């Protein structure tokens with residue numbers, strides 16, 4: 001249980017004060033778990049994920065240690081390809097975890113501070129292949145093949161197209177428009193003539 005184990009802070013620099021998990025039957029040897037933390041076009045960007053201390057999150061993730069007091073290496077990556085899940089963190093199993101069948105675990109929407117605590121607990125307990133993924137992190141489980149959910153169509157229904165006028169109809173309409181135009185012009189001319197006539201009489 002995460003609550004019963006020594007605090008990570010207690011184990012830092014105090015190798016030998018903790019039995020390295022042997023009491024629980026888990027002995028982690030070889031390479032520890034590793035993290036890949038995405039900091040690309042979306043992950044770690046205030047513009048995309050406002051209200052998150054992205055730098056603070058990275059700093060906390062970079063300070064994680066396993067139950068043997070080993071630093072958890074962190075590799076910062078540029079876009080991992082599932083930006084809609086920003087921030088994305090991948091947990092790679094330790095050597096032993098991999099030998100036991102553990103595979104990289106992709107976590108998305110990794111934003112809240114408490115998730116770092118949950119991840120810390122999980123890695124402390126062994127991580128992928130050794131300890132089951134805590135429930136709190138299960139909700140953030142994703143994969144490199146995750147598909148972007150389609151937007152709900154809030155679009156207005158398309159206007160119905162006016163039926164295209166037939167060639168003959170088109171010609172008739174054009175003819176009508178032209179005759180209206182002609183009529184207007186002749187009225188205008190008449191008015192102009194009348195005006196000119198009156199002006200002549202007055203002169």
Ligand code: FES
Pocket residue numbers: 038039040041042043078079080081082083084086087088
């Ligand atoms: S920026 Fe992180 S997945 Fe694209």
